Amino acid sequence: MALTLFVDHQFTSPFGMSAYVSLLEKGIPFVTERLDLGAQQHQQATYRKQSLTARVPTLIHESFTLSESSAICEYLEEIFAPPAYAALYPKDTKQRARARQVQAWLRSDLMPIRSERGTNSVFIRPINTPLTPAAIQAAEKLFRVAEQLLEGQSNYLFGSWCIADTDLAMMLNRLVINGDDVPDRLKAYANYQWQRPSVRKWVEQKRDA
């Protein structure tokens, strides 16, 4: 198989999800390899060398290896380019830049949400510990940004699906799935994104409780 994607063994990495959904959307056959991060499998010498960063996800395409999920998405978009393959990013240059901005922002901000609503609580077992003031403040920022981005849009950021929709829904669902207060419009958007077949395939993976 020419393409292999390394993800965490519980399918809880939001970054792994982004790369996995991208591969499914492209419709290219690939193999998924799972690494038990708790058992430090990502620190094994071979994987460390392949990934450079010893993190998941890592894509192996023929003899090329690449980690960092948004780099993987962009690589897939260039190698398996539209219109022959489904698009992961908007066609319009400015919208594409905006989609990349959203991806970069979601990967570098909102830490209190990420730590208080970890992805185990999204994919394995919800939690009901109250959010700290710092997480509430981060949630307010998330809502403000998401509402501004979605202003005048219906189900997608840019008129039709792109990978930034999945990433944004992932962040919103850290709150929605755990029963935190989320504006109805954003809840509906996150729920809608979660119904996408490629996303369902990740969400419905078998996980140890």
Ligand SMILES: N[C@@H](CCC(=O)N[C@@H](CS)C(=O)NCC(=O)O)C(=O)O
């Ligand atoms: N910015 C990276 C983040 C990757 C990342 O943080 N992966 C986590 C799993 S969610 C990981 O590999 N953690 C193990 C470690 O860093 O040692 C990306 O987008 O791929």
